[in-house]
Amino acid sequence: MTRQALAPTTHDRGITTLTLDSPANRNALSASLVGELSRSLERCGKDASVRAVVLAHNGNTFSAGADLKSPASPYAFVALLRQIAELPKPVIARVDGHARAGGLGLLAACDMAFATIASDFAFSEVRIGVAPALISIPLLPRLDPRAASRYFLTGEVFAGPRAQEIGLLTETAPDVDAVLTPVLDALRRASPQGLAETKRLLTAEMRNAFDRDAEDLVQRSAALFASAEAREGVTAHLERRDPAWLL
Structure with a gap:
């Protein structure tokens, strides 16, 4: 029997x-x-x-990005990101640990993202020979441009407070629930129509970018992952060794 990738859903006062x-x-x-999350x-x-x-996680990692052994198709992943942006309900990420690569795309597609101060983040694509192509759609409207250039190009790890400073996160705290709980209480006081229509205003730029750029970026991502350089990068990552291009 195949193990479910999502824990049983919980529901508390809306x-x-x-x-x-x-x-x-x-x-x-x-x-x-990706399939289970989309259906839920x-x-x-x-x-x-x-x-x-609320999009939460078990274990010490929110998401490590693409599963290099059993990946979702790029079309399915970009459809998931778009689904989050278009959902007529706010989606809030709760992070207590690590997030990497495509996992940061999930954070950016969410309407808000909260994390512990100790959580850390990295755009690791460049280190395996690819680029953060698909996730650039939700990320670039949120990130400070200079910070995006630095962290997209270097793959450096950065901590929660820096992630908040550059726009990846809404807020950080030693206890993530201390800042998340009052936000959820405030959302319970909002009308469903008010939330849906306000979210449409807030996500207009992102939704337009999906319409304009998704197909090109899916093709670009697929070509990069099929390249010889990416095969070397992925193999080196799985074998826990340095890639051939390391200087």
Whole structure:
């Protein structure tokens, strides 16, 4: 029997929590996880009792990015990012640990993202020979341009407070729930129509970017992952060795 990649859904006074639950591969974006998350979000979007969705995680990693052994198709992943942006309910990420690569795309697609101060982040694509192509759609409207250039190009790890400073996160705190709880209480006081229409205003630029750029970026991402340089980078990563291009 195939293990589910999401924990059982919980619901508390209008707030539904979807929990990534594949700690063995650090909640990597496998075909199964992307598919399960998409189906759960679809149900939340249709459920009148859901006022907002929290995207949480089990284990010490929110998401390590693409599952290099059993990846979701680029079309499925970009569809998931778009689904989060278009969902008529706010989606809030809760992070207590690490997030890498495609996992940061999930954070950026969410309407808000909260994390512990000790959490850390990195755009690691450049270090395996690819680029943060698909996730650039939700990320670039949120990030400080100079910070995006630095962290996209270097793959450096940065901590929670820096992630908040550059626009990746909404807020950080030693205890993430201390800052998340009052936000969820405030969302419970908002009308469903008010939330849906306000979110449409806030995500207009991102949704336009999906319309304009998604197909080109899917093709670009697929070509990069099929390249010889990426094959070397992925192999080196899986074998825990330096890639051939290291100076």
